[in-house]
Amino acid sequence: VSQQLRVAVIGVGAMGADHVARLSTRIRGACVAVVCDAAPDRARQIAAGVPEARVIDDPDAAVAAADVDAVLVASPGPAHEAQLLACLDHGKPVLCEKPLTTDVAAAARVLRREAETGRRLIQVGFMRRYDREYVELKQLLDAGELGAPLVMHCVHRNPSAPPHFDSTTIVDDSLVHEVDATRYLLGEEIRAVTMFRPTPNPRARASLQDPQFAVFETDSGRIVDVEVFVTSGVGYYVRTEVVGELGSATIGLDVGPVRVGAAGSQFGVLSPDYLARFGPAYDTEVQRWVDAVRRGSGVDEIAATAYDGYAAGAVCAAAVTSLRTGLRVPVALAAP
Numbered sequence: 001v002s003q004q005l006r007v008a009v010i011g012v013g014a015m016g017a018d019h020v021a022r023l024s025t026r027i028r029g030a031c032v033a034v035v036c037d038a039a040p041d042r043a044r045q046i047a048a049g050v051p052e053a054r055v056i057d058d059p060d061a062a063v064a065a066a067d068v069d070a071v072l073v074a075s076p077g078p079a080h081e082a083q084l085l086a087c088l089d090h091g092k093p094v095l096c097e098k099p100l101t102t103d104v105a106a107a108a109r110v111l112r113r114e115a116e117t118g119r120r121l122i123q124v125g126f127m128r129r130y131d132r133e134y135v136e137l138k139q140l141l142d143a144g145e146l147g148a149p150l151v152m153h154c155v156h157r158n159p160s161a162p163p164h165f166d167s168t169t170i171v172d173d174s175l176v177h178e179v180d181a182t183r184y185l186l187g188e189e190i191r192a193v194t195m196f197r198p199t200p201n202p203r204a205r206a207s208l209q210d211p212q213f214a215v216f217e218t219d220s221g222r223i224v225d226v227e228v229f230v231t232s233g234v235g236y237y238v239r240t241e242v243v244g245e246l247g248s249a250t251i252g253l254d255v256g257p258v259r260v261g262a263a264g265s266q267f268g269v270l271s272p273d274y275l276a277r278f279g280p281a282y283d284t285e286v287q288r289w290v291d292a293v294r295r296g297s298g299v300d301e302i303a304a305t306a307y308d309g310y311a312a313g314a315v316c317a318a319a320v321t322s323l324r325t326g327l328r329v330p331v332a333l334a335a336p
């Protein structure tokens, strides 16, 4: 690995373009060497803002390039498997945006191939692990300050959903964050999922089941409920409360300064989108990935691993089945 970690960013839509900006301005020790996107014009437009970057249209060639040390995958979920396998074949560390894949069999194939390399090369972009409030909540839990955690309540609201979102995408792309947060904060697996279908938002597209309500049961019998509401029309609002035997802790209230103005008084400011809410978390995530790769370990120690990505995918598959049948669905998980 050269002095600067030379990164290829594959997929430069909303998230990938944000990662290009982060890598080329705020992140120390890295540069964007290659930009790749299925839409060549988009790749050229993004690369134009980064003098040292060149465009390679073919993802395999971008991964294989001699001047690429590591890869950041931010293409849509269904494209991840092939791009991850290419990274593994070339022994290149990869930070892959969540979800690892959108299907469990594909995730298992990726996991198997990574094991064959004998190295950990894949880190999954569950950035909440790097958010200051999640970090503090995890510390509270690990220090035993809430006693035994018993129940967790989560709210995941977005102002609007991208046009390609359907009821399954809400599970795979949105609910998946709470799946990882549950496994990470509580330190155990989710053994079953039951999905409820509340009255759909009349303002949502017809056929879109939104909001959705999930109930997770963990291996030890804890219950986690999640309201996911991606067409809320309001702000980006992600809130988590853990209830323990000694008390509870809530993060994500977005209670900033109390503001008083002509419109009356207002508590805090709601984040408009995920880039605003989790911007610092993405910065920390990518900086720690770059540092870990430059040190020679393929992944950062607190990052979600390929197995975490696979396990989250298995929970989402159970959730999608439950969304269809209305039944409680056990999660089928192979051992790590």
Ligand SMILES: NC(=O)c1ccc[n+]([C@@H]2O[C@H](COP(=O)([O-])OP(=O)(O)OC[C@H]3O[C@@H](n4cnc5c(N)ncnc54)[C@H](O)[C@@H]3O)[C@@H](O)[C@H]2O)c1
Pocket: 010, 011, 012, 013, 014, 015, 016, 036, 037, 038, 039, 042, 059, 074, 075, 076, 077, 079, 097, 098, 099, 125, 126, 127, 173, 274
């Ligand atoms: N961590 C987070 O909070 C977060 C937030 C948003 C998106 N994401 C993830 O980032 C990824 C991208 O999401 P987005 O919102 O940027 O989507 P997007 O639709 O805005 O961008 C996707 C880009 O990938 C390109 N593309 C499509 N197929 C490709 C392929 N096979 N190879 C290379 N490029 C391809 C498209 O042309 C587009 O430019 C998804 O996995 C998504 O779940 C994560």
